[in-house]
Amino acid sequence: MSEYFKSKSSLPMDWPMLGTILIICVVGLANLYSSTFDLSISKYFTQQIFWMLIGFLFLTVFVLLDYHLFYRFSYPIYIATVLSLILVLIIGKSSQGSQRWIHIAGITIQPSEIAKIGVVIFLARYFHTHREQKRLSISSLASPLFFTLIPFLLILKQPDLGTALIVLFTSITMFWFAGIQRKIILISIIAVLCTAPITWKYGLKPYQKDRVVSFLNPEKYAYGKGYQIIQSKIAIGSGQFSGKGYLEGSQSKLQFLPKQHTDFVFSNYAEEFGFLGSILLFFLYIVLFLMGLNIASSAKEVFGMMLAFGLTASLACQTIINLGMETGLLPVVGMTLPLFSYGGTSLLSSMIALGIILSISLRRPAYSS
Amino acid sequence: MIRLSEPKSKEEFREQLFKASYFVIFLFLVLLSRVWFLQIVEGEKWRQFSEANRIKLKEIPAMRGRILDRNQQVIAASRPLFQLQLLRSKAEQPLEILVDQLQKLISIDKSVDDIKRESQKINPHHPYVIKEDLSEDEVAIMLSKQVLFPGLHVEVVPVRDYIDHEINGHLLGYIGEIGKKQLERKKLQEDFFYELGDTLGVSGIEKSFEEILRGVDGARPVVEDVWGRELGVELSSDLLPGFSPRPAQDGKDLVLTIDKDLQNFSQKLIQDKAFSIVALDPRNGDILAMISQPGFHPEDFVNGIDPKLWKTLANDPQKPLFNRSIQGLYPPASTFKAFTALAILEEGVTNPDEKVFCPGYYRIGREVKRCWQHAGHGWMNLVGALKNSCDTYFYEMSLRLGIDKLSHYVEQFGLGHKTGISLSDEAAGLVPDKKWKLRSYNETWVDGETASVAIGQGALQTTPLQMAVAYAALINGGQIIEPRLALRALDQQDQIVQEFDVKPLSTVSISESSLQPVLKGLKAVVNEPGGTGYWFARSNKIDIAGKTGTAQVVGRKSGLKIENHAWFLGYAPIEDPEIVVSVIVEYGGNGSSGAGPIAKKVIEKYFELKDERIF
Structure with missing residues (x-):
């Protein structure tokens, strides 16, 4: 295995991208300090600093690790992922009505976070292998579809709709990237829409239905199910052009905005930094994702391309869905804002994904830069 | 087989990645335009929501104004x-x-x-x-x-x-929490100051002078978190309209026309009977004392009345919640004869010297109407008829006058109409005439009824206050003055902010030649031996004039003798009167013995207090 740590790098470290990651992390930390100001600062803030350090350690490890390792072990990784997802349903620790965590030797693992990366690795390998095929037959398409749906459904079963959706959307973009005809994708989307009523009736939990209903009509549920959305809109909107100022956001300071340090961390940020701050943050995320896509385009081989693309797509999906949900464009699903929200698991999985992308960057051919 | 994908070269993948880049930028632009919409377009709206979340107005309660008597003695304050x-x-x-x-x-x-x-x-x-x-x-x-x-x-x-713990609840009234319905109704008014939980005057003076007495609560903007925990006072000057701090404005003090000492003295004059006393100044209509007993203690209502006490009050046969002075309707009985006397002289159906023989009864067709003095009064002129309260004289004279003229005349004295005192639920009373009879009973008027009305019985109904106002007009030159309860309102620095003027409503033109014999008669009632008030109302301290009245209580139960209501209307001094007293004692027996002494004591007390205050 040590061979994979050998530097095959033909290029120096991708410092601009690492810098962008670092800036987002620092802004996120500062914002977290603000959003947990009246809660227990020591608990959340120092905890997050600890996770950041661990995160950068992981990032460094994955940068140094040659990503070809994942090519070689893609199927075992996939199987391990699925097994852990099954395991979590059996022995997982439930919290707030869903089973998401496994405790092994004092470490808490959230298999759904691993699955986000595992499925990308699997699909990258699959499409790399089948790239020479002149025609992707239905059967050759059916197998990646099948292998994507297994983890998706297992995560949905926990239930963790947010993560399941990321896995689904990431897979769809990868199918598109692999070159599935637009017609096929359209047909699939229509098929999904047609089954939507059935999914609504049998597939969704009551609380998930509530979220959708309250999303469609938040004012009506201002003190009930729509409370979160309304308070989030109040926080963001009241930031106006230049924001209320750092540590001055009343919506989160006075606890009107629930989950102000986890899923709704952007609302706190937008309240304090206003439209100007929002532009800055969006710019940072755009830069980060474009860099990720750029790395994909200059990767050495199709697997690297697929992997960098998939991981970037996964992070972008998560970011866009989270921001859409906080601004009231999308229904509320449990989803964190990468690098910004409080929470170790989410941070670590983002750091690992970024580490792999940087690893691909480090190992691309020199001519493509 | 369907072609599912095109084989791709790296170049083609790169093209895909370009598309993906544009798509990412596009999605972020969508998000940015959404944020722009929330923060720039709708920003002000959300800021207001956020302020409304953050800042709550905490009430600074205002003190209700004090109620003082005419001599600035405190009756009710706030503590x-x-x-x-x-x-x-x-x-x-x-x-x-x-x-x-x-x-x-x-x-x-x-x-x-x-x-x-x-x-x-x-x-x-x-x-x-x-x-x-x-x-x-x-x-x-x-x-x-x-x-x-x-x-x-x-x-x-x-x-x-x-x-003043003794103060009559009917006069002062009480305060209570504003009800939900009342709040809704009040909200429609322009200057609305009430919130749920606020108190306001519910009856009596507290209700009538609510606008003066009530304070306006102030408010200070307080920062509260979502749990309602107070975190401090908001000092920012950049507050939304409606959130700015405002000081509490205490209510104004109200100076009454009531003499607290006279009021409380009068209230204790009778213990076991229901009665009403109204004392007013005939020169300006000032109510000096107004008592309705039994009554209640306003204190019992302050924190919401105890349901048990309420039940006791509401079910008491003596009706302690009923304000007899302004709501109690009684036939005025012989006290009314002063007006009948005036009417017959003014309308010229007799002169003061004409005498009528009283054999103790009077025949009207087949009906025989009794004089209260069954033995008869003999020959009576007007003064004698008043002094002795001879019914026969007034039977005869009223038939000459006719009911419509009589009614029309006495109505000028305000009988049959509300006096306009600033207390709610005042009764208007009734002065019957032919039209009324036809309208109410679809029957024609009969002469016997005229005779009854002439002696203050029949369908005639008056309140003690109305009689006081009417008597005041007799002795003040015919002026009907709206009874006045408050003199002025004072601010916190005791500066006068409002004065309540004397309100003459109308003047009855009375010729001196008609008035003098009537006043002579009223003087004789009390001051000449044989006058119905001679033994009970005459005072050796002050000259009093007046008229007794004994109202027959109709509907007496068989075998059970029920006492009549006792009336006395008096004034003093006879020259330039300063006080008119109207007394009714329910089931008090004869007017002379039942009510006369009470009126006398009130009048004596008034002059005693007046002397005390001069020195």
Whole structure:
């Protein structure tokens, strides 16, 4: 295995991208300090600093690790992922009505976070292998579809709709990237829409239905199910052009905005930094994702391309869905804002994904830069 | 087989990646335009929502104005009430232990279970009142032991304080919490100051002069978190309209026309009977005293009346909640003869010297109407008829006059109409005439009824206040003056902010030649031997004139003799009268013995107080 740590790098470290990651992390930390100001600062803030350090350690490890390792072990990784997802349903620790965590030797693992990366690795390998095929037959398409749906459904079963959706959307973009005809994708989307009523009736939990209903009509549920959305809109909107100022956001300071340090961390940020701050943050995320896509385009081989693309797509999906949900464009699903929200698991999985992308960057051919 | 994909070269993949880049940028632009919409387009709206979340207006209670008598003696004031409040969120001990320890220091009326049950219904960050009214000692104890009881604190709220505990509830009225319906109705008014939980005057003077007495609560903007926890006072000058601080404006003091000493003295004159006394100044309509007994204590209503007490009051056959002075309708009986006498002279059906023979009865067709003096009065002229209260004389004269002329004449004295006193629910009374009979009973008027009305019986109905106002007009040159309850309103610096003028409503033209014999008769009633008021109303301190009245109580039960209502209308001094007193004692018997002494005592007390105040 040590061979994979050998530097095959033909290029120096991708410092601009690492810098962008670092800036987002620092802004996120500062914002977290603000959003947990009246809660227990020591608990959340120092905890997050600890996770950041661990995160950068992981990032460094994955940068140094040659990503070809994942090519070689893609199927075992996939199987391990699925097994852990099954395991979590059996022995997982439930919290707030869903089973998401496994405790092994004092470490808490959230298999759904691993699955986000595992499925990308699997699909990258699959499409790399089948790239020479002149025609992707239905059967050759059916197998990646099948292998994507297994983890998706297992995560949905926990239930963790947010993560399941990321896995689904990431897979769809990868199918598109692999070159599935637009017609096929359209047909699939229509098929999904047609089954939507059935999914609504049998597939969704009551609380998930509530979220959708309250999303469609938040004012009506201002003190009930729509409370979160309304308070989030109040926080963001009241930031106006230049924001209320750092540590001055009343919506989160006075606890009107629930989950102000986890899923709704952007609302706190937008309240304090206003439209100007929002532009800055969006710019940072755009830069980060474009860099990720750029790395994909200059990767050495199709697997690297697929992997960098998939991981970037996964992070972008998560970011866009989270921001859409906080601004009231999308229904509320449990989803964190990468690098910004409080929470170790989410941070670590983002750091690992970024580490792999940087690893691909480090190992691309020199001519493509 | 369907072609599912095109084989791709790296170049083609790169093209895909370009598309993906544009798509990412596109999605972020969508998000950015959404944020632009929220923060720039709708920003002001959301800022207002956020301010409304953050800032709550905390009420600064205003003190209700004081009520003073005409000599500036305090009848009702406002005082700070010390409440012991509990903030559960700050309490560190379990409630049982806290209450147990508290009971060792001060007495707690509520049981531990009640406190537990009631306080748990309230937001833990909002205060729960453990004890309503702490004594000074208890306040001192609680303040010194404050540190031992986190979560407990003493809060000051203003409350009505009845300095004069004897004051008649009917006159003063009481205050109560504004009801939900009332609030809705009041909200439609332009200057709306009430909120749920505010108190306002519900009856009596407290109600009529609400606008003067009520204060306007102030408010200070307070920053509260989502749990309702107060975090401090907002000092920013950049507050939304409606959130700015405003000081409490205390209510204004009201100076009454009432003489508190005369009022309280008069109230105690009779113990066991229902009665009403109205004393007013005939020169300006000032009510000096107004009593309706039995009554109630306004204090009992301050914190919401106890349902048991309410039931007792409401079911009492003597009707303590009924204000006899303005709502009680009685036939005025012989006190009315003064107006009949005036009417017959003014209408010229007789002259003061003409005599009528009274054999003790009077025949009208087949009907025989009795004079109260069954033995008969003999030959009576007008003065004699008033002095002796001879019914026969007035039977005869009223038939000459006719009911419509009589009614029309006495109505000018305000009978049959509300006096306009600033108290609600005043009764108008009734002066019957032919039209009324036809309208009400679809029957024609008969002469016997005219004769009844002439002696103040029949369908005639008046309130004690109306009779006082009418008598005032007899002796003040015919002026009907709206009875006045308040003289002026004072601000906190005792500066006059409003004065209540004397309100003459109309003038009855009375010729001197008609008036003099009537006044002579009223003087004779009290001051000449044989006058119906001679033994009971004559005073050796002051000359009093007046008229007795004995109202027959209709509907007496068979075999059970029910006493008549006793009336006396008097004034003094005879030259330039200063006070008119109207007294009715329900089931008080004869007017002379039942009501006369009461009127006399009130008048004597008035002059006694007047002398005292000069020195």
